[in-house]
Amino acid sequence: MLKNVAEPEPESLDVTPTTPKAKSRTKVFALNAKDKYYALLFLGPSVLLLALFVFYPMIKTLYISLFLTSGLGKTTVFAGLGNYVRLLTSADYLNSLGVTLIYVFAVTILTIALGLLLAHLASETLPGIGIFRTLFSATMGVSVSVAAIFWLFIFNPSTGFLSLLSNWLHLPVINWLTQPNTAMVAVVITTVWMNLGFTFLILLGAIQSVPTSLYEAASVAGAKPGYQFFHITIPMISPTLFFVSIITLIGSFKSFGLIDLITKGGPTNATNMLVYRIYKDAFYSGNFAQASAESIILTVIIALFTLLQFKILERRVNY
Amino acid sequence: MMKQLSKYLKYDLISLFAVVLTLLGLAVAQKPQAVQAATSDGKTQVVFWHEMGGPAEQALLKIVDGFNKSQDKYEVVPAYQGSYDEAVQKIIQTHGTNTSPAVFQSFDISTAQMMDSKYTTPIQKFADADNYDLNQISAGARAFYAKDGQQMAMPFNTSQPVLYYNATLLKKYHITPPPVSPSYSDISRVATQLYNRSNHKVKGMTVQIYGWLLEEALANARTSLTNNSDGHDGTPTKVNLNNPTTVQFLKWIRSNIQQGNFINYGSGASAGTNQIAGFLADKVGMFIQSSATIGQLTANNKNKLGITYFPHPDGTKANGVAIGGAALWISNDKPQNVQQGSFEFIKYALNAQNQAQWQKATGYLALNKDSQNETVLKKLYASNPEAKVPAQQLATATPNKTNSGILMQGMQLTRELEETAMETVYNGGDINNALTTANQSINDNLKLTNQANGVKPK
Structure with missing residues (x-):
């Protein structure tokens, strides 16, 4: 029932605006009986599946969030908005909200900046560039658990790569995963590394589709490469940047696997993100009501951010 | 063209029915059924x-x-x-x-x-x-x-939670080992001697930030954490974490921290691993942990391992700990x-x-x-x-209602809150404040849990 927020959903990918809506809406009502039958037939299966696996769990989550749940996970006492009020006034929950926001912004900004840098570098046509393109997009093929184990080895205080490096450079060894601040840094680094492959590939595709005539014209006019990058490349790939930023933002709000495998929300709740909290409240403490309320709050937050991005970024996007 | 479409639709219709049937089938399968309880050979x-x-x-x-x-x-x-x-x-x-x-x-x-x-x-x-x-x-x-x-x-x-000590190190520095059922001051004595006589190379002791150990300290001092005798006489409706026994336990740890005898490995699974590693590497002389770690401590230990009962407050007899x-x-x-x-x-x-x-x-x-x-x-x-x-x-130990475990729902969250309080105290926070805060949260949560479970407050 909580799955709808815990996993990335394919439909959230569909953020690029499609054909004008008003026109097609009038047409639907103008359909004749036979066409309506076909429309129903075509839409039926997906509506049915969505209803069963998305809408029903969503409504059920909302319902549970308005109750208290017993030790058996059953709704017993109606609580109204009690669960929400308690959450939004608890220092613990507000801390989770804070660390989630820090994490989300750090991950989104770093992913896009690094992805753009790599994509720009790899868009040059040089001999052997294919090797670099493959390397830069390689993290797409790495599963979360493998990445987590790989990074756990790197962060290990006694045998890890980072501690060996520190020893070699005569720097103090940092116990990355047991101190609140460094644990957050470690989780951000790992997530950015995981995201980079996909972002790189998408941005590279966008950069390569910018017509070369624009650059040629700019060169003739005497524009420097840096100027060309900011005044031709960025505006031309802005729809893609917009798409990638939304995907990364939503994805990092939902981040779960790496947190579970690397820090388990610790130390002292420093990496206890909203989604991980939902999981712990539901499946460790058995407090399904509170977990449901947290899911609804998370849904609202993600919806708000997506809306905000559409409102602000869309105006600057050059389709 | 039309023919093709209708043919296509037919298949679509069939696949739609297939989907519906599968879902219905799944729904039926989810219903409780008489369990098939026999294997092929009749067992x-x-x-x-x-x-x-x-x-x-x-x-x-x-x-x-x-x-x-x-x-x-x-x-x-x-x-x-x-x-x-x-x-x-x-x-x-x-x-x-x-x-x-x-x-x-x-x-x-x-x-x-x-x-x-x-x-x-x-x-x-x-x-x-x-x-x-x-x-x-x-x-x-x-x-x-x-x-x-x-x-x-x-x-x-x-x-059972027990205290482990490094017998080889104690012998090396001519320290009398703690008695089999030590008091808090027995342990402080050994910790201080070990820390001083090793020229501060070996920390005397550690107690992991772990709610279980706090609860065991209460059990060993014949103190209930909750009313209704830790749930043995009915569902608990009130938790009393801020009691003299808890304060005494945390003061004991605090005094060792202040003297420098104590090393804090934090909380969670990594703390457990790190303290064992520290113990085996002669970095810390004593720690309290489950008896289930004995295997790990004997297999890889170049030193002689010493074990005592869980420590008890001075001037009382150990009540025994819960399992x-x-x-x-x-x-x-x-x-x-x-x-x-x-x-x-x-x-x-x-x-x-x-x-x-x-x-x-x-x-x-x-x-x-x-x-x-x-x-x-x-x-x-x-x-x-x-x-x-x-x-x-x-x-x-003679089982009684204070050393037979705590029968209360929501213990997972209670432990988390106990650990936050311990963490605060270990980092120098006020004992009374830390316990009052934790106690308040535990009781708030307990009230909701009982309300949801239909337990009437007495």
Whole structure:
């Protein structure tokens, strides 16, 4: 029932605006009986599946969030908005909200900046560039658990790569995963590394589709490469940047696997993100009501951010 | 074109029906059904869910295998379920479906939840019908899983918190080892001497930030954490964490921190690993942990290992500590013969020989009193005399309502809040403030839990 927020959903990918809506809406009502039958037939299966696996769990989550749940996970006492009020006034929950926001912004900004840098570098046509393109997009093929184990080895205080490096450079060894601040840094680094492959590939595709005539014209006019990058490349790939930023933002709000495998929300709740909290409240403490309320709050937050991005970024996007 | 389309639609229609039928089929399959309880060779199948990983799982599978070969009526099918915490939810949420287990292992702090669920058949019922003598099983271990004189579950993997010390280091610095049942000041004395005489190279002691250890300190000082005698006389409605015993325990730790004897490894699984590593590397001389770590501490230790009982406050006698670990429960959603098969398996797992073998393989305590006469254990004690201490601590304590565990729902969250309070104190915060804050949150949560479970406040 909580799955709808815990996993990335394919439909959230569909953020690029499609054909004008008003026109097609009038047409639907103008359909004749036979066409309506076909429309129903075509839409039926997906509506049915969505209803069963998305809408029903969503409504059920909302319902549970308005109750208290017993030790058996059953709704017993109606609580109204009690669960929400308690959450939004608890220092613990507000801390989770804070660390989630820090994490989300750090991950989104770093992913896009690094992805753009790599994509720009790899868009040059040089001999052997294919090797670099493959390397830069390689993290797409790495599963979360493998990445987590790989990074756990790197962060290990006694045998890890980072501690060996520190020893070699005569720097103090940092116990990355047991101190609140460094644990957050470690989780951000790992997530950015995981995201980079996909972002790189998408941005590279966008950069390569910018017509070369624009650059040629700019060169003739005497524009420097840096100027060309900011005044031709960025505006031309802005729809893609917009798409990638939304995907990364939503994805990092939902981040779960790496947190579970690397820090388990610790130390002292420093990496206890909203989604991980939902999981712990539901499946460790058995407090399904509170977990449901947290899911609804998370849904609202993600919806708000997506809306905000559409409102602000869309105006600057050059389709 | 039209023909093609209609042909296509026909297939689409067929696939739509297929989807609908599949979903209906799934829905029907989800309904509770009579469980298919027989294997192909006519044995009654008994599904057993457990949470033992690593060497303990190997030892457990040996017991299961032994049981299946010992008779031809039942076939126990073991299934590993991951961590204790997650298993509890799986057990409760699958109850009444055909995927639920017939017999399952559930950990100490889920006991109140399991008792209140009414999803299990009490062990007492089978023991009475079978004339099985429950007195052969350790009374201290049984007390945690009993309510109103009824044995609800059978204790299985059972541990005691004990204090470990590095006997070689103590000898090296000419320090008298702590007595077998030490007081707080006995431990402080050793910690100070070790820290000073090693020229501050070895820290004296550590106590992991772990709610279980705090609760055990209360038990050992005959103090209840909750009203209604820690839940043994009815559902707790009030928690009293900010009591003189807790304050005394934290003050003892605080004074050692201030003198520099103490090293803080933090909380969580990594803290447990790091403190063992520190102990084995002569960085810290004493620590308190479950007796189930003995195996790890003897196998890789170049030093001689010393073990004492859990420390108690000065001027009192140790009350004894509650057990940790998990128990075996029998689900009541299975037919009578399956439940009987579950009990037969439990009897087999708890017999003297299997329990002795279990202690040797895992470090969990042998619960059958006759296990102590088994050659396996006699041999173990001959080579590692200190291995006897946890069992002695369990045997010498008289079970009462303060040292038989806390029967309260929501213990997972309670422990988290206790640990936050400990963390605050370890980092120099005010003891009284930390305990008041934690106590408030625990009580708020308890009130909601009781309200949801329909418990009326008294």
